[in-house]
Amino acid sequence: MPVQPRRAADAAASPDTVRLDGVGFGYGHGPEVLRDVNLTLPRGSFHFLTGHSGAGKSTLLKLLTLAARPTRGALWLFGEDAGDAPRGTLPTFRRRMGVVFQDFRLLDHMSAFDNVALPLRLAGARPAAYAGNVTEMLEWVGLGDRAQTCPPALSGGEKQRLAIARAVIAGPELIVADEPTGNVDADMAARLLKLFQSLNRLGATVLIASHDEALAARSGAAVLRLDGGRIRGAQA
Numbered sequence: 617m618p619v620q621p622r623r624a625a626d627a628a629a630s631p632d633t634v635r636l637d638g639v640g641f642g643y644g645h646g647p648e649v650l651r652d653v654n655l656t657l658p659r660g661s662f663h664f665l666t667g668h669s670g671a672g673k674s675t676l677l678k679l680l681t682l683a684a685r686p687t688r689g690a691l692w693l694f695g696e697d698a699g700d701a702p703r704g705t706l707p708t709f710r711r712r713m714g715v716v717f718q719d720f721r722l723l724d725h726m727s728a729f730d731n732v733a734l735p736l737r738l739a740g741a742r743p744a745a746y747a748g749n750v751t752e753m754l755e756w757v758g759l760g761d762r763a764q765t766c767p768p769a770l771s772g773g774e775k776q777r778l779a780i781a782r783a784v785i786a787g788p789e790l791i792v793a794d795e796p797t798g799n800v801d802a803d804m805a806a807r808l809l810k811l812f813q814s815l816n817r818l819g820a821t822v823l824i825a826s827h828d829e830a831l832a833a834r835s836g837a838a839v840l841r842l843d844g845g846r847i848r849g850a851q852a
């Protein structure tokens with residue numbers, strides 16, 4: 617396993633990585649997509665988030681990754697109030713997360729290797745220190761022979777695996793992934809699930825939004841369902 621969550625083992629930290637109390641959210645003047653979301657993700661937990669298309673899964677992930685703020689209710693991340701945090705402090709929260717976006721958001725002008733290395737470079741690591749980890753991670757997601765290829769020349773499934781590699785390489789405390797297995801076959805989905813499970817065993821809190829109910833069931837993780845703007849289901 618090429619990564620280690622850095623701060624997840626900090627026993628002094630809050631036990632809950634994520635907490636939402638009575639959160640509501642609507643786009644512009646539209647109706648509320650999320651109505652009364654109460655959600656607690658204890659540190660080191662692993663959850664799937666399911667729900668029909670349009671139920672609000674991506675919207676909830678936008679709130680967790682601070683791409684949008686709740687219109688009401690409270691949002692706590694890593695034991696700190698993130699719902700009302702000043703804009704200037706948001707990068708501090710985001711640096712502790714690894715996010716797999718549904719649309720990947722890869723940097724097209726950079727090689728696969730450089731895309732994965734980016735979070736480490738931004739954290740100040742030196743190429744000599746991270747090159748081995750990046751290579752190992754690319755191999756783990758089946759892209760060992762694509763290291764020098766730029767994203768436009770990769771298939772949808774390869775881009776997805778690259779996005780996952782980039783999201784987890786720096787050992788984030790919280791991993792949030794939106795449909796991370798939507799473009800890969802069943803064997804690769806199982807392999808990627810294993811990667812998330814390994815990171816979870818090392819201490820990362822994991823939340824995966826997915827249509828794939830069978831994968832969620834096979835994972836053994838607690839399954840949350842978004843329905844009518846609210847969360848239903850087990851919260852382990």
Ligand SMILES: Nc1ncnc2c1ncn2[C@@H]1O[C@H](COP(=O)(O)OP(=O)(O)OP(=O)(O)O)[C@@H](O)[C@H]1O
Nearest residue numbers: 643646649667668669670671672673674675676827
């Ligand atoms: N930027 C936006 N502006 C206005 N409405 C939006 C926007 N993004 C999403 N919505 C609406 O919010 C609702 C929830 O969308 P969201 O993408 O969160 O659902 P989802 O559960 O992730 O769906 P899917 O499984 O199809 O990805 C939908 O009715 C959608 O049309």
